[in-house]
Amino acid sequence: MVQADAHWADWSQAQLERAAEHGGLLINPIIYAKFAVWYDDIEQVESVLADFGTAFEALPREALFLAGKAFRQYRTRRGTRASVLPDLFIGAHAAVCELPLLTRDTARIRSYFPTVALLAPARD
Numbered sequence: 551m552v553q554a555d556a557h558w559a560d561w562s563q564a565q566l567e568r569a570a571e572h573g574g575l576l577i578n579p580i581i582y583a584k585f586a587v588w589y590d591d592i593e594q595v596e597s598v599l600a601d602f603g604t605a606f607e608a609l610p611r612e613a614l615f616l617a618g619k620a621f622r623q624y625r626t627r628r629g630t631r632a633s634v635l636p637d638l639f640i641g642a643h644a645a646v647c648e649l650p651l652l653t654r655d656t657a658r659i660r661s662y663f664p665t666v667a668l669l670a671p672a673r674d
Contacts, residue, residue, distance in 0.1 A: 558654065558671075561671055565652050565669055566602055566652070567602075569602075569652065569669070570602045570603050574602075574603045574604070574605060575599075575602050575603065575604040575605065576604070576605045576606075576607055576649060577599070577604055577605075577606060577607070578606070578607055578608065578609050578639070578640065578643050579606075579608065579609065580609070580636045580639045580640055580643075581640060582595075582599075582606065583636075584636065585599075607643075607647075609639060609642075609643050610643070610646055610647065612646045613639070613642040613643040613645070613646040613647070614639070614642070615642075616642035616645060616646060616663075617635070617638040617639045617641070617642035617643075620638045620641065620642060620662040620663070621634070621635050621638050623662065624638070624662070634658070637655060637658060637659070638662060640653075641658070641659045641662055641663040641666060642663065644659075644663065644666045645663040645665055645666050648665075649666075650666070650667040650668070650669055651666050651667070651668055651669065652669040652670075653668060653669070653670055654670060654671060656668055656670045
């Protein structure tokens with residue numbers, strides 16, 4: 551299991567397994583870095599990603615451009631968090647490449663990238 555979060559671990563694990571069975575998983579450098587936080591060494595990260603049959607893809611320039619525009623829009627709306635930019639890179643990548651996105655942060659993604667198909671938990 552990636553992270554033993556009491557509330558989300560089972561749901562997250564099931565979603566990753568389902569995605570792996572139906573076409574595989576794709577991550578970009580931002581997702582890789584966010585994922586790696588939970589591991590002590592790169593060998594562990596690579597092993598877990600290999601178990602899921604994960605493919606790695608660079609961010610297209612169109613996605614980088616779109617993320618920049620979304621961040622400018624976020625700042626115009628008086629957003630103050632600097633940590634929002636990585637999530638905007640991920641959302642822009644999904645939007646440009648028409649990829650579904652596994653996330654629990656549906657509000658932000660829908661706000662800036664309304665065309666992205668989201669794989670998200672049902673609302674309580």
